[in-house]
Amino acid sequence: MYKNQKLLLTALLAGIGLPALTTAQVTKNSPPKKQASVQTVKAQQVLPLDPTVRVGKLPNGFTYYIRQNKEPKNRVVMYLANKIGSILETDQQQGLAHFMEHMSFNGTKHFPKSELINYLQKSGVRFGADLNAYTGFDETVYQLPLPSDNPEILKNGLQIMRDWAQDVTLDPVEIDKERGVILEEKRLDKGASERMDKQTFPILLNQSRYASRLPIGTEEVLLNFKPEEIRSYYRDWYRPNLQALIVVGDIDVNKMEQSIKAKFSDLKNPVREKPRTKYRVPLTGKNQFVVVTDKEMPSTVAQVVIKHTAPELKTESDYRSSLIRGLFNQMLSHRYKELSRQADPPFLEGGAGIEDLLGGLDNYTVTVSAKPGELEKGFKAVWRESRRLQLFGFTQTELDRAKQNYLSRMDAAVKEKDKTASQAYVEAYLQHFLKQIAVPGLVKDNELVHKFIPGITLAELNGVSKEYIQDTNRDIVIMAPDKDKATMPAEAKVLGWIDAVNAEKLEAYKDNVNTLPLLVNQPVTGKIATEEKDVQLGITRLTLSNGVKVILKKTDFKNNQILFRAFSNGGTSLYSDADFQSASKAAGLVAAGGLGNYTATQLDKFLSGKQLKVKPYISERSQGFSGSSTPGDLETALQLVYGYVTEPRKDPEIFKGIIANAKDELANRSDDPEKVFGDTVNAVLSNYNVRRTGPSLEKISQISLDRAFEIYKERFSNAADLTFTFVGSIDEAQIKPLLEKYLGSLPSTGKKEEAKNLGIGIPEGVISKTVHKGSEPKATVYLIFSGSFDYSYENDLKLEAIKEALEIRMTERLREEEGGVYTPGVDVGTSKFPEEKFSLVVSFGCAPANVERLIASAVDEVNKLKKEGPLLENVNKFKAEDVRRRETELKTNVFWLNYLNEQLLINEPLNKLFDYDATMNKISVSSLKEIAAKYLTGKNYIRLVLLPETK
Template sequence: MIHHKHKIFLVALALGLCQYLPGQSQVKSAAPHVKNTKTQQNVDAALPLNPAVRTGKLANGFTYYIQKNKEPKDRVVLYLANKVGSILENDEQQGLAHFMEHMSFNGTKHFPKNELVNYLQKSGVRFGADINAYTSFDETVYQLPLPTDKPEILKNGLQIMRDWAQEASLDPEEINKERGVVLEEKRLGKGASERMQRQFLPMILNNSRYASRLPIGKEEVLLNFKPEAIKSYYKDWYRPNLQALIVVGDINVAEIEQMIRAKFSDLKNPLNEKVRTKYSIPLSGKNQFISVTDPEMTATVLQVMIKHREPELKTERDYRASLVRGLFNQMLSDRYTELSRQADPPFIQGGASISGLLGGLNSYGATVVAKPGELEKGFKALWRETRRVEKFGFTATELGRAKQNYLSSMEAALKERDKTPSENYVQEYLQYFLNQTAAPGIVKENELVVRLLPGISLPELNALSAEYIKDSNRDIVLMAPEKDKATLPDQAKVLGWLESVNQEPMEAFKDEVSKLPLLAVIPKAEKIFKVEKDDKLGLQILKLSNGATVLLKKTNFKNNQILFSAYAEGGSSLYTDADFQSANNAAGVVASGGVGNYNATQLDKFLSDKQVGLGPYIGDRSQGLSGSSTSKDLETAFKLIYGYFTEPRKDGDIFKGLIANAKAGLANRADDPGKVFSDTVNAVLGNYSIRRTGPSIEKIDQISLDRSFEIYKERFANASAFTFFFVGSIEEEKILPLIEKYLASLPANGAKTEAKDLNIHIPAGKITKTVYKGTEQKATVRLVFSGPYEYSYENNLKMDALKEVLEIRLLERLREQESGVYSPGASISVTKYPKERFSLTISFGCAPENTDRLIASAVDEINKLKNAGPLQQNIDKFKAEDKRSREVELKTNDFWLGYLVGQYANKEKLSQLDNYDAALNKITVSSLKETANKFIKDDNYIRLVLLPQQGQKAAGK
């Protein structure tokens, strides 16, 4: 439950029309009030480590954490944590901490060259998705999830960790091949954000060592370093007294401990050991300001960041302080959300919070994404709420709701403690090792929250503002489009805005809470008139008196989770192009207005003590809703379902605000190369249908509140067209009366509507489209093969296999052999309705000058599939990976809900899963070769490329 994350600078630019789903914040239920009778214990003593984990330290300083956990069954997660990162590089090594992470996958003592990845893929572990690693300023962490039902795989997994710890090969030939891969990863990160970050980061980091040690490193170093430089880094820093192995999963703890002691005890620390300096960012006391612009920046963003020393989280006193900060952030976030729900919102986006930064710092950060030409208005509105909290504090009702959130969140986590994924535990022990962040376990945390939370007072919360909102160590960063540079405010003007808000008269926040019931009309229960059972799938299929169908699947995958969906055919396909924008946005527009007696803000407050999330949708060919609940809050979920069918709301003020922000978000869209390319791709693949081309002011103007509301009501008027699905910890005696009351009573007319075929699909023929946009020397490539298809369970699995074997070859050739890309990808899409069609997409980024060569290589791999078929070893990898992922999927509520809805939508048998083994056995070299030749045609090939603008000049265009 303890969360501890660092960030450098994050601004989410949500510039599209908001599809707000009420209740998505998952605010939780109440726990009993416990009197704060504190025992005589030392609140400054370190909190104990979770007693479920076995920990130890070898004589060489190597640390281990081992815990048995059966979620998921027959799986284990291993992490090798190193307290080493880019901060430890010398000037000649900048980028080599991250490069070293790459080299750990390119040959070790027991797994030479690429054999490590090859072996793991054969064992059912996917490169990138499962096996992975990351390098930060202060740490490098390797992750490896494995099956445990075969002792040999687990044994080899520990050997891989041992090899990573100190026995990477660092072959000069492999180093030279990897240079291009790392440079391509660096290239992917280039753009407006990276260019601006380079300018403001030294200021934010107070010109500390962190400012000059970005993990991606320097290009000249990556291109030219000698093998000795990386070997020196590896020898100095990859050592047992800076390392820990974390093993959590379905394992025998004593056996794992014995294996770790046998395998890791002989790791050696260097004879002349370098001191592992703990670096930090100094607080200068200065206030700083910087304004940066970029031609590809699409919005004006202003952030105030007031830096502080980051508090530790080791003791009970620390834990209590973290609860105070969490409550503060939640209440502040709710206020900014409420501010944004106006007819004329003062900004596109705005918010503030206390959060971790870097190098021993945290900060109070307030960020605004301003409407074009309205920076002063937006920033003052942002700062006004900060000032309001500082001046008047929060209200007792706000604090009460925030406490309920914490208590019920903890209550829910406690109920799921035996179903908690191993990955969650690993992350806690990782932070415990790296940052000494307390990891006492959920039982202890629940005891702390229940005991400490009631004693946290309103004055204590309100005092946090004075502690964090200060006039020193304050950085102000202004980012904006280049074309607005001449009109941007300077430091004096921004400080003037701050001061004017600080001086203006203002009123305290009024927390308005509705006392009305959620629904205006309480329905009268109707009947379930027919029940069918499918014992093999564990399903009950209910036919209701109004014609609706309900599927119930009870599972024990979670102790207290119920997922649900409603599905009916129709969607926006039933409306003309003139109505499309209203239809496409209808669900979002209506949901943003609230439901029943509550507007969106009132609904948030009503749900603050409940664990319910729910939202309606209207898609191309269907409409419905989806959500989740606990058993305790299931009736509230049913009330919301009934409300979204029968008591939708339209809120003119919120609608105006959504439209205003959507238009403001489009102002500079054409300056973003990624957006321009994405819009082009969608337009080409959608054959330039008005329903597939990018957003525009004209399209936004077509959205009518009245028409959206009318369409929404039409789509949800007939319950007999709907099938409802409930999966999870269902109690029959509880859910059946709710179905009768809230679903069987829904209005219905018995009519069945079919979606229309609008004949929008990827066009046939050979098409080439090149977009010239942007200044960075980087290219983005999409290659699309498409056409008619024969939809079947067997063919779908074969297409999945084709995608996987192709992706393996693209990785081997484009990345490992040609060093031309960082992460090539392939994806398959198949549809049954409105027509049976498929599309195969290959995507990658690369240097512009390598585009034609790499495209030719990718197409060559397609042709090899058609001419010779895939390699048998790659088919074996697909089968191993698919079987392993399927074993885990089948034990999740998410899978079953998606499967059941999908089968109904495609009018396929629910028993199709029984055919898996037979279908998998039919995947062979010859069958995949035949499938590739049958569907992938050279004459249906679309080549889409994004190149920098100077490439257009070079091409003479």
């Protein structure tokens, strides 16, 4: 429940797909010295809060935000926000802000011990997925999504929030049990990144308090603190004048406000309350340099971090500046993306932009992940683009496209204003409370965006780089593999690289814009051959004159969204092992080359201002497309589908760059414990089939652009085998002519293909393999049960029930009772083709010394499931959770697209989902015991363990 402190999205725009308006995107304009005009005074006025939210403050200082929102229906999201975090801990409390967050789930006044989680699970709320919390440096936030159509659950939800606010019991027995859980959470983060962060954080944060207050804390404190220490933290800081309750959902605002006043008015502030100091990271004016190496670091990464005071986002002027920042970052990212598309890219990855930091700072950061032995080349390349921008600025065409994108996204958001999910509003109000960031609401957002965007000038954009790219408050950080330590540059050398680039006679960026039509040839329109309606499913089935099949499902879940997917059988299964590498990369290589008259870079520019995505794919058993668009952009999306089929491009220069980077990325792969173990898992579970084992230079060398292009064209040569599914804001009268023109014109041979059974699967028998890699005292465990499966809708749902019941028990036993893991996981997978198979995977991380004990416990739980069946209460929890999950899923375009496409892909009836209630009624302790006994026999059992290297 701990996550690294990152400033979250700050305006409602972030929750509806627009570029985030963050404090990092605000330019720092000095206030005018002359008398302010009426317009200037208005611009300096604080923006009003979204008028659709009711905000109040109780006499004790407790704040509340309440908003009615019916998306999703019969649901409400509650957040308890606390303006406190690890930054407030004393030396003796390091880690206790986060520990306190954990203890809130381990017993409160009205929900002793684990009763809180049990109650919520029975109410259909999943622990971890729904019920959760996080602790940062300056905030601790609890989140609780609930059904709102049950008054008792809603009432108890408020009681839980009230208990968290000031009535956590902090039982010493529960505290001691939780120590192990926290230490296992801490263990998960151990590795090269964590070790290097310890060395670089104090420098980046200028030796401020933030550098010594990581929320996860210190092992010494976590193991040894006395219960009174955490009680002291709770008494001091969990107080109403630092708290807010945010409630958004399908509720009655007036009734909710009355309930909040009744429930939270008696919260007490301490008699002698400690001041809530607002800590800062100081700007010293100094430059700093550090090189850190680690034997598990997979590549050499260099960063230039130029720190600045982060401006506020409160007034119209601030808002306009934030838009400038958003445009700046958007245009700059496109330049670096274009730079990476070369025959010989100068780096593995590179980029720059303005980002949030901590303690009131933002920064301009230039980052490069260098090719092996080419740090100087990569560093100069990324710095050169920032220098070019500083000297010459952006072009008008770049700015015009960025503006077009911004306005288009805003317009799309407005069209979805009554379909915006409650979560987006909650996140916005959270930032308003925690950081006083303006949240004027969508209507005002729209007004301000359309008011300011057209008038933003190139001069303003170009002033941003001159302001931010400075030679003071600049840190240079280099992180590299240990084996390259001797070749790492000194500070003087890196400064010499900067000086050398600054002295170069650079040319201004040339914006290569293509004005040709997208397609070389226009399609010859086909016809709709047959049409039938399925009233029960609410779908229309079409067959086009070339054999293309189309499923249309009109919904009202979104106002401005169409999702689509297409498939035909075959995929890479039809090609030999010698061709596999080319076949598996074919779709990606074609997409990287562009289509029709446009390269990939030109295509990005052509699509500016359009809300759509189209991507071809070739998987093992099928090929096709995935995509999305607005109704207004659907024709362009279908043009792309037509172009990817009939006019794909082969770009040898792009191909060379992709292959070069793929080879360079392998240089230190064998030093990364997680990648080594992941490759081993994939290899063992495929019986070491060459198509599943890890990447290698030999495999990369087998990729042929010509062969990949040939395979791609073969896979998409027969449209008669394609089935398209469209879901969303569909107007059949408008979409049918587009389908006839762009899909009905696709080439067709009439040939039917089926994928081949390659015989790749989890091997039978009992297998054990241990990998020794890494230096940290941490282990990763995978326990895999697999075998043949009688595929059916009923058996699939029963296996999901077993998965959930087993995961509940794994959490209770391995985490809560034994304190040996942080988040045990259970996953299930089933397949109908090429063979009816299943797999159940139990996974967890733990201390190496506890591996055998915890594996024994996990296997014991599986055996109990076979012999006794799951506990009835856990079966009921699964039913409650799944029914509630399904209620909301059925109201989403994503669910229907996935469901319809999957049923078609595996040749199952589309009306199976109507069997849900009857099938769920068949799920019981005895039926799950029976299916567990049948499939979890232990005859096919694989144990895979990652342990540190032996010394």
